[in-house]
Amino acid sequence: GGEALNGMRVVELLREDGRVTGLLAEDCETGLRYGFNTRAVAQATGAWADQLRRKTGLEHIRPLRGSHLLLPAWRLPVAHAFSFMHGADKRPVFVFPWEGATVIGTTDLDHTAPLAEEARISPDEVTYLLDACAQQFPAAGIGAADVLSTWAGVRPVVSDGDAGRKPSDEKREHALWVEPGCVTLAGGKLTTFRLLALEVLQACASMVGRTADDHGAATFAALSSQPMPSLSPAQQKRLIGRYGRALPQLLALIDELGVEPVVGTDTLWAELAWAAEQELVLHLDDLLLRRTRLGLLLAQGAAAELPRIRALCQSRLGWDDARWQQEEQDYLALWQRCYSLPIDD
Incomplete structure (x- = not known):
């Protein structure tokens, strides 16, 4: 509902x-x-939580930035994730396969930029992650020229205000703040999302006169088998996992548009059409950085593919030519500013 x-x-x-x-x-x-x-507000706004909740003065959000480098898989092919301690500060760092590419991450720094601005990697973080890669894979000779894209996020770490504590020493436990009519959740880990969601619902339950129980039922309903002869087993597994109950509608688009992937990725062109039609795309960066990951996986934010993306998606998004041109200009500027290698000021 x-x-x-x-x-x-x-x-x-x-x-x-x-x-x-x-x-x-x-x-x-x-x-x-x-x-x-x-009757109740459930606030799960991450690093932004302190901007709205009524603060107790006992705990607050300490925004910590984590940044990543993405490489073409052929440049550093790995079959599984590697975890190791960075030689400079003994922090755990990872190199892992993702979306047909290879990711190096992550950093852990106080994020002092305004939260209203998109987070971006710093030159020092690039050096830190390249040094980690050289430490673990010295023969690969990975350098800045190998980087396809970068991205950064901000962790909502709950802190007791000890300014002397290093970012990586902060606990990753979640906190739940309750005031009449409002429940605020912050911190925690993605892997415990279901338990955190249940805790929030149970805190809201009395406010709305309902109960919230978890009886251990499956999170997702089983999917009825549907023949997909045009798709490989790997493609079928990927699409079932991503689209769930929406899979029949996506398959109808695949029947219309074919099974061709965007070159250099596992993403089908039909998935772009689906996102444009069904997934609340407001701007081009929604389509290329979040609904799909083409802006991270392809050189220069997928600039070479923009004419074909326009031909497929412009009418589905309902944008006229002037709107598309403005969206393309804004997207490429954003990509250069926040998703490419940074310019050292």
Whole structure:
């Protein structure tokens, strides 16, 4: 029964007599603001959590940046993940296969840039990760010229405020803050998502007059088998895992558009069409960096493929020529700023 609203920013929580009674949200595309009345707000906004919750003064979010380098698989082919300690600071670092490429990551630094800006790797982080690769694979001779793309994220680590503690020494435990009408979750790990979600729902339950129980049922319903003769077993496994119950609709697009992948990747052209039609794409970076990963996997953010992407997706997105040209310009500027190798100021 839920409804997802994309591109909506919560401006503030509305309170009456010490209780959260709703929220004010802004449509980032139009600037229009909307009020919502609520019985309970579940806030799971990561590093942004402190901007809205009523703080107790005991704990706060310490934003920590983790950055990665992505290499073509042929340049550093690995069959499984390697984990080892970096020689400079004894932190664990990983080299692993991902999406048909190879990733080196990650760093762990205080993120001091404004959270409203897209996170990006620093020159020092590039050097740190290349040094890690040279330590583990000295014969490969990996250098900056081998890097296809970079990306960075911000971890919402819950800290007790000890300024002397190194980022990597902070605990990764989650925290749950409850005030009347609002539950805020921060911290934790992706691998415990179900337990964290249940904890949030149970904290909200009394506010909405419901119960929240987990009886150990399967997270996803079993899929009915459907013949896919045009796809290899590896392609079938990948698409079943990614699209679940939406697979029949995707297969209809594959019947229409064929099984051709975007060169150099496992992503089918039909998946781009599906994302444009079904996955709430507001801007070109949504399509190429999040709904698909082509902007990370292909040189220069997939610039060479943009004409064909335009031919396939422009009408599906409902953009006129002027809109597409502006989106392309904005996307390439964003990619250069935040997803390529940085320029050392």
